[in-house]
Amino acid sequence: MIEHDVKDLGLATAGRYKIEWAESQMPVLKLIRERFAKERPLAGLKVSACLHVTSETAALARTMQVGGADIVLCASNPLSTQDEVAASLVANDEIPVYAIKGEDTNTYFRHLNAALDHRPQMTMDDGCDLVSVLHKERKDQVPEIVGGTEETTTGVVRLRAMAKEGVLRYPVLAVNDSMTKHFFDNRYGTGQSTVDGIVRATNILLAGRNFVVAGYGWCGRGLASRARGMGAIVIVTEVDPLKALEALMDGFQVMPLIEASKIGAIFCTVTGDKNVIDGHHIAVMKDGAVLANSGHFNSEINIPALEKMSIGEPRMVRPFVAQYELKDGRRINLLGDGRLINLAAAEGHPAAVMDMSFANQALGLEFMRANAATLEHDVYTIPEVIDREIARLKLASMGIEIDILTDEQAKYLSSWEEGT
Ligand code: ADE
Numbered sequence: 383m384i385e386h387d388v389k390d391l392g393l394a395t396a397g398r399y400k401i402e403w404a405e406s407q408m409p410v411l412k413l414i415r416e417r418f419a420k421e422r423p424l425a426g427l428k429v430s431a432c433l434h435v436t437s438e439t440a441a442l443a444r445t446m447q448v449g450g451a452d453i454v455l456c457a458s459n460p461l462s463t464q465d466e467v468a469a470s471l472v473a474n475d476e477i478p479v480y481a482i483k484g485e486d487t488n489t490y491f492r493h494l495n496a497a498l499d500h501r502p503q504m505t506m507d508d509g510c511d512l513v514s515v516l517h518k519e520r521k522d523q524v525p526e527i528v529g530g531t532e533e534t535t536t537g538v539v540r541l542r543a544m545a546k547e548g549v550l551r552y553p554v555l556a557v558n559d560s561m562t563k564h565f566f567d568n569r570y571g572t573g574q575s576t577v578d579g580i581v582r583a584t585n586i587l588l589a590g591r592n593f594v595v596a597g598y599g600w601c602g603r604g605l606a607s608r609a610r611g612m613g614a615i616v617i618v619t620e621v622d623p624l625k626a627l628e629a630l631m632d633g634f635q636v637m638p639l640i641e642a643s644k645i646g647a648i649f650c651t652v653t654g655d656k657n658v659i660d661g662h663h664i665a666v667m668k669d670g671a672v673l674a675n676s677g678h679f680n681s682e683i684n685i686p687a688l689e690k691m692s693i694g695e696p697r698m699v700r701p702f703v704a705q706y707e708l709k710d711g712r713r714i715n716l717l718g719d720g721r722l723i724n725l726a727a728a729e730g731h732p733a734a735v736m737d738m739s740f741a742n743q744a745l746g747l748e749f750m751r752a753n754a755a756t757l758e759h760d761v762y763t764i765p766e767v768i769d770r771e772i773a774r775l776k777l778a779s780m781g782i783e784i785d786i787l788t789d790e791q792a793k794y795l796s797s798w799e800e801g802t
Pocket of ligand 1: 725
C-alpha cells in the first residue's frame with residue numbers, strides 16, 4: 383500500500399461512486415484527460431498538490447495521473463476533506479493522500495510537509511500555504527521546483543505580495559485570474575455552494591430574512607444574487623466605492639457593517655481579509671444571529687473576540703453550529719468554526735463549475751511544464767487562447783452553439799476609418 387494518511391480506507395467504494403458522479407459532470411476535463419492519455423504531456427512530472435480534497439479534485443488528480451504526473455495530494459483546509467474521496471484515491475488510484483476532515487492545525491501542517499517530502503518539481507496550491515511552507519521552512523528544496531499553479535484569490539494575493547517583495551523563487555500561474563475560473567467558479571460556484579452550506583448547517587428559512595454579505599468581489603456578487611433568489615433581503619457591505627456602487631445598482635441595500643449588524647439575521651463574509659466581523663459588530667447583533675464565512679481563511683470573523691464576549695464554551699447545537707452565549711444572554715451562532723462554509727458543511731462548488739476551474743489547472747500545469755524555463759519568478763495568467771478554448775469546449779459540451787463574426791465584421795472591428 384502506498385503512503386497515506388486518510389480517515390478510513392473502508393470508505394473507498396463510497397468515494398469511488400462520488401468521484402464517478404462528479405466526473406460525469408466534468409466533460410471538459412474528460413476531453414483533456416482523453417488527450418492526456420494519448421500525449422502524456424506530464425510524463426514523469428512530480429507534483430505536490432494542496433487542494434480541497436473533494437470528488438472534483440479527485441477528477442483532476444486522476445486526469446493528471448493519466449497525463450503521466452506522479453502526484454501526491456494534501457488538504458488545503460482542515461475542514462474541507464471528503465474522507466471517502468481521500469480513501470478512494472489511495473485505494474483505487476494509488477495516489478498518496480494526506481487529508482482527514484477535521485484535522486487539527488498540527489496535522490494540517492504535518493500533511494503539507496508530507497506532500498513536500500515527495501520532492502516535487504511543481505506545486506499546485508489553493509491558498510498558498512504549500513508555497514509558503516516551502517519558501518519559509520524548506521528552502522533547500524526550492525531549487526528543485528520549476529513552477530506552480532494557484533487556484534484561489536487569496537493565494538494569488540499572497541503570491542503577488544511575495545513577487546513584489548522579490549521572495550518568490552519560481553513562476554506561478556494564477557488559475558484564479560482565468561476568466562473561465564473567476565467568472566464562474568467564484569460567482570456561481572461560491573454563490574450556490576455557500577447558500578447550500580448555510581442551509582445544510584442550519585435549515586434556516588432565507589425568505590424574508592436580512593442576509594448580510596460582506597464583500598462584493600466575484601464571490602460576494604454570486605452569494606448576494608443566490609441569497610436574493612431564495613427570497614432573502616440582501617444587504618451588501620463594502621470598502622471599495624466602485625463595488626459598493628455596483629452592489630447598489632444591482633439592487634442591493636448597501637450600508638456600513640456596523641449598521642447592518644443591528645438588523646442582520648444571517649451574516650456571511652467573502653472578503654479575503656481579517657477581522658471583518660469584529661467584536662464591536664457582534665456587540666450590536668440580534669439574539670440568534672448566524673455568522674458564516676466563505677472566504678479562504680477562518681480569519682474573517684474575529685472568533686477570539688466572540689469567545690471573549692461569551693460565557694463558557696459554545697454549545698454544538700447542530701453539526702457545524704456552535705452557539706455562543708453572550709454575557710447579556712444573547713446567542714450568536716457560528717457556523718463551521720468560521721471556515722469556508724461551502725466546503726465545511728456542504729460539498730463545495732458543484733462539479734459542472736469545477737470542470738472549468740480544473741481544466742485551467744490541468745492545462746496550466748501542461749503550459750507550465752512546457753514554458754517554465756522562459757518565465758521569471760513571478761505570477762502569470764494562463765494565455766487567453768487557452769481560457770477561451772475552455773469556454774468553447776464548455777459551451778459545446780452543453781450543446782450550445784454561438785455565432786461567428788463575418789469577415790466584414792472582423793475587419794470592421796479592427797479598423798477606424800468607418801464612422802457616421
Ligand atoms: N473549491 C470550492 N469548491 C471546490 C470543490 N468542489 N472542489 C475543490 N475545490 C473547491
